[in-house]
Amino acid sequence: xxxxxxxxxxxxxxxxxxxxxxxxxxxxxxxxxxxxxxxxxxxxxxxxxxxxxxxxxxxxxxxxxxxxxxxxxxxxxxxxxxxxxxxxxxxxxxxxxxxxxxxxxx
Numbered sequence: 001x002x003x004x005x006x007x008x009x010x011x012x013x014x015x016x017x018x019x020x021x022x023x024x025x026x027x028x029x030x031x032x033x034x035x036x037x038x039x040x041x042x043x044x045x046x047x048x049x050x051x052x053x054x055x056x057x058x059x060x061x062x063x064x065x066x067x068x069x070x071x072x073x074x075x076x077x078x079x080x081x082x083x084x085x086x087x088x089x090x091x092x093x094x095x096x097x098x099x100x101x102x103x104x105x106x
Contacts, residue, residue: 004104022096026061043098045087049078054090058100 008015018036023029026042033040040061047054055074059065071079084095091098092105 004101007104022094024096029061041100043100045082045091045098046079047082047086048076049080051086054082054086055079056091056098056100056103 005015005017018034020033023032026040029040041058042061042063042065044057044059044065045054046057046067053076057065057070067079071077082090087093087095087098090106091102093099093102
């Protein structure tokens with residue numbers, strides 16, 4: 001993620017950074033992430049049945065995601081969570097740090 005912040009600085013894009021421990025659930029985020037004016041989200045790193053396509057699904061934190069319905073809407077035979085190795089390879093981050101900002105690394 002440091003490359004992302006360097007990119008923002010090089011482009012003179014103002015931002016406020018809020019660091020927090022890794023979180024794995026919305027409940028942990030409610031406890032560990034500072035109160036911000038932005039919406040809280042749930043970020044799911046998923047892969048198709050062959051492991052050839054990967055997806056970052058971002059939904060409001062209070063929403064439940066039905067993976068069966070999601071795969072049907074996406075036209076995918078099977079969908080599952082991507083491994084921590086795939087997450088590191090494709091988005092350059094560790095579990096608990098999944099963020100839409102990581103798409104910068106894709």
